[in-house]
Each structure stands twice: as C-alpha cells, then as structure tokens.
Amino acid sequence: MTGPAPDPTLTAPPPDLALALELADLSDAVTRSRFRARDLRVDRKPDRTPVTDADLAVEQAVRTAWRARPRDRIAGEEGGGAITDRRTWVVDPIDGTKNFLRGVPVWATSLALVEDGRPTVGVVSAPALRRRWWAAAGHGAWAREDRGTARLHVSGVDRLEAAYLSTTSLSTWDLFHSRAAYLRLADACWEDRGFGDFLQHCLVAEGLIDIAAEPVVSPWDVAAVQVIVEEAGGRCTGLRGENVLGAGGGALSANPHLHGQAVALLNP
Structure with missing residues (x-):
C-alpha cells in the first residue's frame, strides 16, 4: 500500500459506492456492539458452520435499508438470494464468523454490487482492525486506517x-x-x-x-x-x-x- 493520499471518492463518491459505505457504517455499529458480548448467541447452520446473532442482525439491517431500492436484488449468506442478470447487491454480514465468536478481531462485513455478472462496487469493513477497503469500477481501490486513506496497488513481484x-x-x-x-x-x-x-x-x-x-x-x-x-x-x-x-x-x-x-x- 502506498502512503496516505487524498481520496476523491470521499468527497464525491459514485452513488452506489456512497450507499455501500453508508451500509458499512450501519453494519459496523451492529458488529461492534456484539463483538465479545457475553450473551452472544451461536447456532449451527445445516452445513455445520456457525452463525451468530450478529450475523443475522447485520444482514437484516442491510436488507431493511436496501428496501429503498426495490428495483435492485439482494443476495446474502444468511437470508439467501442469487445473483441474477439484474443489479444484485451481495452481502456477507460477517466474513470470519469463527474468529468473531472466539473473540479474534480478524473479521469483516463485505458488501458488493454485481452488474451483468461482475462486481462494480465493493466495500470490506473490519472495525475491530480499524480498517476498511473499498473500490468502484473505474475509480480505483482504497483503504482507510488510523494513519489516513491510501490508494491501493498490487505488488510488482514477478517470480x-x-x-x-x-x-x-x-x-x-x-x-x-x-x-x-x-x-x-x-x-x-x-x-x-x-x-x-x-x-x-x-x-x-x-x-x-x-x-x-x-x-x-x-x-x-x-x-x-x-x-x-x-x-x-x-x-x-x-x-x-x-x-x-x-x-x-x-x-x-x-x-x-x-x-x-x-x-x-x-x-x-
């Protein structure tokens, strides 16, 4: 990651990215309140993977907020749905649920917009790490941490x-x-x-x-x-x-x- 630089998407983000960033804020508020909570409820899904009450609460909050866009579809890990030819928002309420329920701070909420089979907006927010990554097609990829915001570039290692x-x-x-x-x-x-x-x-x-x-x-x-x-x-x-x-x-x-x-x- 390069050094801190001004992020043009912070001042005038594309509308879909702006929505995804707002929903990431909403999700962070839910997950922070339930992380390491003594009364955290954990169940097992049919595939035997764990799901917490925080997973369910985040996806429900996101689905409720997305009702303002009835023309868009939504697919989520807990609530179902599929990516279609229509604009589809995809949500993983907590990626790293096993870490979350054990109190390990490496987990995140992932939000994406998929159009014509390809994602055009993506936000990954990891509040316990105090990190967030985001991108929109044609607008670059960015990350925010305590030191500021930086534009992202993959490495140049070729061997x-x-x-x-x-x-x-x-x-x-x-x-x-x-x-x-x-x-x-x-x-x-x-x-x-x-x-x-x-x-x-x-x-x-x-x-x-x-x-x-x-x-x-x-x-x-x-x-x-x-x-x-x-x-x-x-x-x-x-x-x-x-x-x-x-x-x-x-x-x-x-x-x-x-x-x-x-x-x-x-x-x-």
Whole structure:
C-alpha cells in the first residue's frame, strides 16, 4: 500500500459506492456492539458452520435499508438470494464468523454490487482492525486506517520464488480441490501463511502479499474483494482463471505477473 493520499471518492463518491459505505457504517455499529458480548448467541447452520446473532442482525439491517431500492436484488449468506442478470447487491454480514465468536478481531462485513455478472462496487469493513477497503469500477481501490486513506496497488513481484502466498485452511484443499496442488504452489513460493478469508485478498490489493488462494468460496465471500483487487491492478478469478462468481469453486487473487504461474501450478 502506498502512503496516505487524498481520496476523491470521499468527497464525491459514485452513488452506489456512497450507499455501500453508508451500509458499512450501519453494519459496523451492529458488529461492534456484539463483538465479545457475553450473551452472544451461536447456532449451527445445516452445513455445520456457525452463525451468530450478529450475523443475522447485520444482514437484516442491510436488507431493511436496501428496501429503498426495490428495483435492485439482494443476495446474502444468511437470508439467501442469487445473483441474477439484474443489479444484485451481495452481502456477507460477517466474513470470519469463527474468529468473531472466539473473540479474534480478524473479521469483516463485505458488501458488493454485481452488474451483468461482475462486481462494480465493493466495500470490506473490519472495525475491530480499524480498517476498511473499498473500490468502484473505474475509480480505483482504497483503504482507510488510523494513519489516513491510501490508494491501493498490487505488488510488482514477478517470480514465484520471491512471492508471498496465503490461504484460509489447508484442510479444505483436501475436500474441495487438492492439497498436493496447493503444496506445489506453496513450495514454489518464497513464503506462505494463513491470513485467511477477506484479509488475504485485501492484502494482495495492498501489495503486501502477492497471491491468495482458497479452494472453496461463495459469491458473498469474493464479490467485494474481486473489484478491490482488480481496481488495485490485480486479478481475482477461480482457480482455473475463470470468472470467480460463476466458478462454483475456489478463488485466486494475485498480481498480473504471478496469476498465470499460480494457475498453472494449481491445475497441472
């Protein structure tokens, strides 16, 4: 990430981005109030993944606010819905629910607008980290932290042996793609870590790491980070280089020098 710079989207953001930023503020207020709450309620969904009362409250608040735009569709992790040919807002109320319920501060709300199958607006807000990332097609990618606002650019690393790689969970590679494929990529890279979920893709956009790969995602997991990575000059696709929102599988974010090299190793 480059040094702090004025952000033109702060003074006159495109209307859709302005709405997404407002909804991120609304979501942050809900999640902050429930993070590390002693009475946090946790249930299990049919796929055995956890859902907290905060997940449900955030998505309900966002869906209520979006009723002002009846012509737009909405798809969310907890409330359902699908991306259609119409403008579709996609929401992941808490990306990193396992961290949230354990009190680990690495979680975020992700909000995106998808038009004609591609995200055109994305906001990822991580209030416990005091960080927020956002982008709109043609307006660049940006991040805000305590030091100010900065425009994002992916790294210029062009060799895998110098690349920094991240994934979410090694065990999921056995279930959804191939552990051997991921280890092949990891062995080719300089270093690998498990930053996980939204954070690894945002770090690719900041140029702090070079590749983020995960074998299984849902649209609400990647819609926002896709536009952020792409507006930062990177590529965010499925593991085979296909459209990540229609891949029905994993996600691969990388700078343009390394993306094709990573695809080749993940799919020999």
